[in-house]
Amino acid sequence: MFKQACWNEPVIFQLGRKGRKGHMVPKADEEIRQTIDSALTAFPKEMLRRALPELPELSEVEVVRHYLRLSQMNYGVDLGFYPLGSCTMKYNPKLNDFLASNPSLTGLHPYQDESTVQGILEILSTLAKLLAEITGTFEVCLQPAAGAQGEFLGALIMRAHHKLNGNIQEKTELVVPDSAHGTNPASGTMAGFKIVVIPSSQEGCVDLEALKSAVSGHTAGLMLTNPNTLGVFEKDIEEIADVIHEAGGLLYYDGANLNAILGKVRPGDMGFDIVHINIHKTFGTPHGGGGPGAGPIGVSKELEQYLPVPRIAFDGKRYYFDHNKPRSIGKIRSFYGNVAVLLRAYAYILSLGAEGLEEVAEVSVLNANYLLKKLSSIRGLELPFARGRPRKHECVFSLKKLYRETGVRALDVAKRMLDYGIHAPTTYFPQIVEEALMIEPTEAFEKEELDRFVDIVRKISEEAYSKPETVLKAPRNAALGRLDEVKASHPKTMALSWRMHQEKPVCEYKQ
Amino acid sequence: MAKTDAIHCYIPNSVPDVKRQMMKEIGITSIEELYVDVPRKFRLRTKLNLPAPASELEVKKHVEELLAKNKISRDMSVFLGAGCWPHYVPAVVDAVVQRAEFLTSYTPYQPEISQGILQSLFEYQSMICELTAMEVANSSMYDWASALGEAARMAARLTQRTEILIPRIVHSERLATLRTYADPAGLTIAPVGYDSDTGHLDIEDFKRKISRRTAAVYIENPSYLGFVETKAKEVAEETHDHKAMFIAGVDPISLGILKPPGEYGADIVVGEGQPLGSHMNYGGPLLGIFACRDDRQLIRQMPGRMIGMTTTLENNKTGFCMALQAREQHIRREKATSNICTNEALCALSSAVYLALLGPRGLKELGEIIVLKTSYTMKLLEKIESVRVPLFKSPHFKEFTVNFDAAEMTMQEIHEKMLRHGVQGGKHLNSEFPELGKTALYCVTETHSRAEIDSLAQTLNNVLQERS
Numbered sequence: 001m002f003k004q005a006c007w008n009e010p011v012i013f014q015l016g017r018k019g020r021k022g023h024m025v026p027k028a029d030e031e032i033r034q035t036i037d038s039a040l041t042a043f044p045k046e047m048l049r050r051a052l053p054e055l056p057e058l059s060e061v062e063v064v065r066h067y068l069r070l071s072q073m074n075y076g077v078d079l080g081f082y083p084l085g086s087c088t089m090k091y092n093p094k095l096n097d098f099l100a101s102n103p104s105l106t107g108l109h110p111y112q113d114e115s116t117v118q119g120i121l122e123i124l125s126t127l128a129k130l131l132a133e134i135t136g137t138f139e140v141c142l143q144p145a146a147g148a149q150g151e152f153l154g155a156l157i158m159r160a161h162h163k164l165n166g167n168i169q170e171k172t173e174l175v176v177p178d179s180a181h182g183t184n185p186a187s188g189t190m191a192g193f194k195i196v197v198i199p200s201s202q203e204g205c206v207d208l209e210a211l212k213s214a215v216s217g218h219t220a221g222l223m224l225t226n227p228n229t230l231g232v233f234e235k236d237i238e239e240i241a242d243v244i245h246e247a248g249g250l251l252y253y254d255g256a257n258l259n260a261i262l263g264k265v266r267p268g269d270m271g272f273d274i275v276h277i278n279i280h281k282t283f284g285t286p287h288g289g290g291g292p293g294a295g296p297i298g299v300s301k302e303l304e305q306y307l308p309v310p311r312i313a314f315d316g317k318r319y320y321f322d323h324n325k326p327r328s329i330g331k332i333r334s335f336y337g338n339v340a341v342l343l344r345a346y347a348y349i350l351s352l353g354a355e356g357l358e359e360v361a362e363v364s365v366l367n368a369n370y371l372l373k374k375l376s377s378i379r380g381l382e383l384p385f386a387r388g389r390p391r392k393h394e395c396v397f398s399l400k401k402l403y404r405e406t407g408v409r410a411l412d413v414a415k416r417m418l419d420y421g422i423h424a425p426t427t428y429f430p431q432i433v434e435e436a437l438m439i440e441p442t443e444a445f446e447k448e449e450l451d452r453f454v455d456i457v458r459k460i461s462e463e464a465y466s467k468p469e470t471v472l473k474a475p476r477n478a479a480l481g482r483l484d485e486v487k488a489s490h491p492k493t494m495a496l497s498w499r500m501h502q503e504k505p506v507c508e509y510k511q
Numbered sequence: 512m513a514k515t516d517a518i519h520c521y522i523p524n525s526v527p528d529v530k531r532q533m534m535k536e537i538g539i540t541s542i543e544e545l546y547v548d549v550p551r552k553f554r555l556r557t558k559l560n561l562p563a564p565a566s567e568l569e570v571k572k573h574v575e576e577l578l579a580k581n582k583i584s585r586d587m588s589v590f591l592g593a594g595c596w597p598h599y600v601p602a603v604v605d606a607v608v609q610r611a612e613f614l615t616s617y618t619p620y621q622p623e624i625s626q627g628i629l630q631s632l633f634e635y636q637s638m639i640c641e642l643t644a645m646e647v648a649n650s651s652m653y654d655w656a657s658a659l660g661e662a663a664r665m666a667a668r669l670t671q672r673t674e675i676l677i678p679r680i681v682h683s684e685r686l687a688t689l690r691t692y693a694d695p696a697g698l699t700i701a702p703v704g705y706d707s708d709t710g711h712l713d714i715e716d717f718k719r720k721i722s723r724r725t726a727a728v729y730i731e732n733p734s735y736l737g738f739v740e741t742k743a744k745e746v747a748e749e750t751h752d753h754k755a756m757f758i759a760g761v762d763p764i765s766l767g768i769l770k771p772p773g774e775y776g777a778d779i780v781v782g783e784g785q786p787l788g789s790h791m792n793y794g795g796p797l798l799g800i801f802a803c804r805d806d807r808q809l810i811r812q813m814p815g816r817m818i819g820m821t822t823t824l825e826n827n828k829t830g831f832c833m834a835l836q837a838r839e840q841h842i843r844r845e846k847a848t849s850n851i852c853t854n855e856a857l858c859a860l861s862s863a864v865y866l867a868l869l870g871p872r873g874l875k876e877l878g879e880i881i882v883l884k885t886s887y888t889m890k891l892l893e894k895i896e897s898v899r900v901p902l903f904k905s906p907h908f909k910e911f912t913v914n915f916d917a918a919e920m921t922m923q924e925i926h927e928k929m930l931r932h933g934v935q936g937g938k939h940l941n942s943e944f945p946e947l948g949k950t951a952l953y954c955v956t957e958t959h960s961r962a963e964i965d966s967l968a969q970t971l972n973n974v975l976q977e978r979s
Contacts, residue, residue, distance in 0.1 A: 004624060011820075012634045012867055022868035023601050025876045029961040032887045039886035040768065040879060042906040044741050047732075047770050052871035053641045060603060063867045067607045067631065067860075074627025076615030084617060091521050092615055095567050099574045101605070107583035109591045110794030111938050113930055116587070119580030120793050133560050145653035145796065146853035148840070159695065186840035186850035190664075192695030195845040235548040264546055265553050280853065284521070287617035288608075288857030289628035290816065291651065292796035295853075331687035334594050334656045335794025347574055353564030356519050362542045363524050369545055370533045390545040418624045426620070429841070446523035447533060473825075478623035480830045481823045485622075488819035488834040491807055495820040496647045496834060498637035500805060503646070 002421030005072035006479040012066055013498045016058035023060065073479040074289070075423055081449050083371075085394045085426035085438025086181065086229060088259050088281030090364075093351065096285065096344035105343060110335040114320050120339065121319035125312045127346045128296070134349075134357070135258075135275045136268025137298025141307040142337040147256065148183040149332060150276030150295030151223070153308065155191030156329045157274055157299065158221045158250050160306040164327065167248070171220035175249075177206055179230060179430040181256060184223040193220055200432055204230040204385030206240055215243055221250040226270070227257045229430040229438070231368060231391035241271030250274060250303075255295075258282045259442070260365050260392035263358030273300045279338075283345035294341040308332055363443035364393045367450060371395060371441055374454040378461050380405060384433050394440035398433050408464040408471045410435040415482065416463070416474035420456045517564070582935075588963045589935040592910045592954025593735070594655065594682050595794050596786050598764065599958055604788040604864045608857055618816075618852075622832035629831035632856060633818040635863035642766045642866070642874075643780045644773025645802035649815035651855040652799025655783035656685040659729070659760060660692025661801065661814040661849055662779045666727035666756035667698050668812050668848075674724040675700050678712055682735045683943045685760075698726065710738045710903035712746060721753050727779075731760035732769060736940075736952060737885075737910030738903045739769065747776030763787055763800060763862075765908050767874030768882065779803045788865030789858045798858035813838065814849030880957050881909050884964065888955045891968040897975055902947060909956060913937060915949040918975055922949050928974040934967055 040048070058066070076082075082089035099105075108120060128140040144150035155174065162171035174193035176184045178200055185195045198214045201207035205228065215222075222244045226234045234240065244251050253272035259282045267275040279285055280293030287293065299307065309328045310321035352360065372395040375381055380402025383395070399410045414424035414437070426438040441450060463470045475481065487493045495501035519525045524533065534540060546554075565573070583589070584597065591597075608614065612627060619625030632650040639648040652658040663675045675693060677686070679702040690700055701720055704713040712730060721728065728750040732740045743759070750757040759772035761782040772780045784798030785791070803809045819834030840847040869877065889911050892900040897917035901907055913936075915925060922939050929936045937953035944950065955964065 009630070011630070011637075012863075013637065016870075019872075021870060021873055022603070023873055025869070025873050025880060026599070026957050028880045028883045028887075032883055032961055035890060036883050036886045039882045039906075042886075043739060043768075043882075044906070046744065047739050047741055049766065049768055049770050049875075050774075052875060053766065053771070055638055055641055055866055055869075055871045055874065057870040057872070058867055060868065063864060064603055064606070066867070067864055068610070070627040070631055071607070071610040071612040072627065073625075073630075074612040074616050075621075075624045076612045078611035078615045082617075084620070087617055089617060093521060095571060097609070097614070099571065099578075101609075102575065102578050103585065104578040104581045104583055106790035106792055107585070107597075108581055108793040109589055109597065109791050109935075110595050111591045111593060112582070112589065112935055113926070115930070116582035116935065117793070119577040122580070123574070123577055130561060145657070145855070146851070148850040148852045149653060149657070152850055156691065156695070182840035182842070182844045182847065183850050183852050185845035186843075186847040189845045189847075190692075190695065190850050192697075233546075233548045235550060237553070238550060261549070263555060263559050265549050265555060269553050269555075278853075286614045286857075287853075288855075289613050289616045289625075289632070289860065290618045290856030291854040292857060293853040330691050331684050332657065332691055333688055333795075334654050334682075334684045334797065338792075338795040340790075340792040340796060343574070347570050350562055350565050350570045350573065351567070352519065352521070354559040354561040355517055356522075356564045357559065357561070359517070359519055359522055359525055362545075363522050363530075365545045366530060366533055366537075366542055367524060369537050373537045389548060392545075414621065415623065418621060423624065424621050443522045443524070447529050475623050478621075479626045480623050480828060481825045483622050483830045483832045484821045484824050485832050485834075488821035488832050489837070493821075494810075494834055496636060496810070496817050497633075497640040499640045500646050501820055503805075 001477065002419065003477050004479045007069040007073060009066060009069045011498060012056045015066060016056050016062055018057055020057045020059045022058050022063045080422055081445055081453055082423040083425045083439045083441050084423060085440040086256050088440060088442055090284050090442040091444035092284050092286040093348060096347045099347050100340045100344050105340065118319055121312055123343060123346050125314060125319055127342055130349050131277055131296055132298055134262065135277060135298045136266025137275050138301040139304045139307065140296050140298040142296045142342055143308050143333060144295035144297060145333055145338055146291060146293045147276055147278040147295040148187055150297045151183055151187035152190050153332050154252050154274040154276060154297055155188050155193060157303055157306045159191055160329050161250060161303060162220055170217055173218040174220055175214055175222040179228055179432050180223060180225060181229065181254060184254060188223065204232050205234050206236065208236055208239055211240060211243055215247045219247045219249040221252055223252040223254060225254040225257055227260050227392035230385055230396050231394040232386045232389060233392055237270045256281065257393055260361055262361040263354055264361055273303060279341055279345045283348045285341050285344040292338050292341055294338040360443045367441040367443060367445065368393050368395050371439055371450055375457055378458050380461050380464060394438060396430065396433050396436055396438045399435035399437060402461065402464055403435050406464040406468050408468050410437050412471045412474065413437065413460055416460045416471045417456060418475040419477040422453060422456065587933040587935055588967060590937050590953045590955065590967060591935060593938045593952055594684065594783060595791050596954060596956060597791060597958045598786045598956055600788055600790055601868050603868055604861050607864045608861050613857065613860060619833065622830065626830060628856065629818050631860050631863055633820060633831050635859040636818060638863060638866045639800055639802055642763050642771060643761065643802050644771035645780055646805035647810055648802035649813055649817050651859040652801050652815055652851065653855060654797035654799045655760065655781060656688035658781040658799035658801045659685055660689050662758045662781050663689060663693050663698060663727060664696050665779065665812045665814060666758065667696060669756060669808060670726045672724055672726035673698050675727050675729060676703050676720055676725055677729045678731065679704050680710060680735050681731065709905045710734060710736060711740055712742050714742060714745065717746065718749065721749060725753055725755040727756040727758050729758040729760065733762060733765055733908040736912050737907040738905035739908060743775040751776065765878060768878035778809065784858065784862050788861035796855050796858055798855045798862060811838065812848055815851050816854060877957060884955045884959060885909055885911060888964050891964065892971065895968065895972045895975065902950060910952055910954045913951050913953050925974060928977065929970055932970045934970045
């Protein structure tokens with residue numbers, strides 16, 4: 001049975017000894033030292049640090065050992081099944097990591113003369129074109145650091161568009177379905193819009209009537225995920241687009257679920273005006289424990305003028321930056337984007353080509369529907385919304401029945417899954433599903449692993465009905481048992497740094 | 512559109528036989544049946560117009576050939592900084608962040624199986640707190656610029672005021688990003704002038720501009736143009752007298768020698784963590800630092816993810832999990848403190864490893880070496896006729912201004928000639944600060960050897976003499 005390493009590894013501040021060093025800093029040349037006796041004397045005393053920062057002092061080998069031990073207490077896609085719904089935890093090809101460690105990328109400075117960066121500019125420019133083709137948009141901007149920043153940028157472009165049309169005073173509302181990712185309403189608010197939430201239909205999709213009654217002259221746009229967070233395709237997309245466009249609004253595509261439709265249907269063709277792409281989801285770049293990702297956006301021809309500067313252009317001979325875009329919304333970050341992530345996506349698209357990307361979509365959908373079918377027969381699991389309709393890349397089950405009958409919740413089932421050496425699906429999302437388990441297998445796992453997952457879920461269901469304690473007390477095989485998340489957030493007990501912990505220790509440090 | 516039965520190495524179930532078996536289980540005969548609800552009129556009728564699939568070897572060769580067209584410090588001397596700096600990244604850092612257990616994991620929603628990244632991020636937060644002398648840090652923002660934007664919005668929420676005072680001397684991209692974040696919240700940005708002798712904040716101008724509208728006052732140390740801002744404490748006091756928030760921006764690699772912002776009254780600290788163990792990567796990914804004081808009001812308004820120390824429910828063992836998630840978008844939705852979700856966690860891990868390796872003494876030594884080399888370079892360049900280095904009479908850290916007003920050539924001419932001699936000079940400042948004339952911002956770090964610095968001076972001298 002699976003057993004995660006548990007090293008009882010102390011916090012790094014408790015390791016090492018005074019005087020140890022983990023890295024030899026290069027010395028300044030003797031000549032420099034002689035020329036400059038002490039440069040620091042020129043610094044005003046009140047701006048110099050009085051005491052050394054209280055960083056740990058470790059030798060190199062101790063640092064390596066510490067972080068390697070910690071790595072063994074972490075679970076990644078390379079270790080096994082990771083069906084975290086909405087996050088598209090697919091395989092991250094090793095070649096792409098290798099290419100991203102090339103010194104001709106890692107050592108590049110963003111302000112180098114254009115003649116010295118033609119290679120990377122060609123890669124970025126081509127990637128933008130490939131992404132425009134894949135999404136059916138006119139032009140792609142690679143700058144956003146993540147999907148949520150892409151959303152923010154998209155919402156700012158809506159603002160800029162309505163401003164130019166002279167009706168920003170009226171266009172104050174952004175419509176968001178209740179099944180949307182939390183980033184949608186948060187991004188819309190950041191861009192200054194009032195969020196209007198519309199309820200989902202019985203089918204779990206946009207309710208056209210609800211949409212029509214929510215839409216008015218104040219509607220700036222709609223943010224939509226398609227396929228939506230239930231994994232169901234919004235089949236009324238044409239009508240939805242018409243309602244929004246007739247009201248003078250813009251249609252925004254949340255690209256979280258783009259994986260399911262690669263090569264099948266393009267957001268731009270469905271009437272979306274602005275599309276973001278989660279590079280780390282759809283294009284297989286590593287999620288890095290939470291980031292970095294990249295969240296390029298594609299826009300229609302009409303909206304191209306608002307994209308951030310600078311833009312990469314080509315004059316037939318060489319690539320260059322174009323800063324002359326008077327209607328641009330400006331900047332959302334420094335420089336040009338998360339280039340090391342984008343380069344990996346470029347290699348990913350080249351490896352798969354059009355056929356491979358379509359295969360990605362098909363198999364991710366096949367895998368999700370296979371799981372849907374197999375899991376449906378398991379006691380305590382119910383499939384809410386849109387029964388009988390195929391899902392796309394993910395399916396969402398409700399454990400309401402299991403909870404009612406056994407007292408075992410989705411959270412408990414998720415924890416028990418860890419004991420079997422798999423990562424849990426997303427839980428309690430979308431919020432319209434009670435006791436939700438949101439399962440996205442991606443195309444990257446083999447049938448045998450899917451079957452094993454089904455067996456595990458069946459076993460856990462049996463445990464819930466026969467000996468619920470096993471599930472309620474899980475996990476036992478992860479590095480640690482359940483954590484007190486309330487304590488971590490309570491004003492009286494929270495410790496957000498070693499400093500805070502030392503000032504008012506909240507717990508006897510114990511391993 | 513007929514698809515062939517190609518087998519893809521990233522897609523185990525692309526084997527036709529496996530597919531058939533799975534389809535049979537689902538009760539379909541074609542995968543097309545799973546797409547029946549996609550309106551026909553929108554369906555792609557042709558294949559995407561993309562290059563044909565390529566083998567690993569082909570992709571590798573192709574990408575490497577393109578990358579080989581780039582020039583890096585191996586091919587020429589580069590003296591650029593301005594928000595992304597060349598610092599040495601120890602081999603251990605790369606070795607740790609390439610561990611697939613870290614690299615291929617995601618947001619630690621299941622803390623029991625994610626203690627590795629959680630503890631690492633807690634250590635990152637803790638080390639940032641030690642460096643900045645603050646008590647709370649989040650586990651990363653996208654970059655310094657967006658962190659500043661979020662800090663301004665946080666200050667506005669806390670004070671219910673609408674104006675942000677910032678120094679006139681600030682990076683134009685950072686300023687542009689700040690405006691982008693501030694505008695939709697109805698905030699205005701008011702620049703404060705500088706003393707043309709020292710570059711320091713013009714205190715008179717500052718006192719004139721601060722008012723009951725001021726939500727926050729922002730300063731940077733070292734400043735964008737490399738000099739050390741000495742009036743930090745005075746600015747902090749005046750800011751607090753007006754009940755506004757004081758935000759400090761830092762290059763953390765200076766904090767082995769420079770006073771930490773927590774000691775001159777900062778309420779919020781932002782900065783760029785890239786120097787601490789992340790490669791330049793043509794400007795991204797970067798690492799936004801975000802820290803604040805241990806104040807309940809402030810903490811509740813923090814953007815981004817925070818990792819907290821806690822215990823297991825059963826036997827009281829120490830562990831880590833995400834804390835205060837109720838501020839974040841996945842819980843609070845439109846009322847969240849920020850929309851950030853995916854962040855720069857792996858870069859934060861790089862920084863934790865980097866700081867653990869250098870330790871307090873290493874960081875101090877490094878800071879001193881950077882100051883030495885900066886001074887040495889300025890001294891050498893000073894000797895060149897028709898060059899003024901630096902423009903401001905202040906001590907400098909890592910970056911400094913070089914003025915060519917007395918030279919007969921244009922900036923572009925000088926730049927091109929230098930480049931032909933294998934030297935990529937500093938960033939031109941004429942569009943950002945026209946009042947500084949023909950000025951460039953040069954950067955020197957521990958990565959520049961004395962030979963390189965000497966040759967910079969030699970080249971510059973030669974280039975400037977070519978015409979005269």
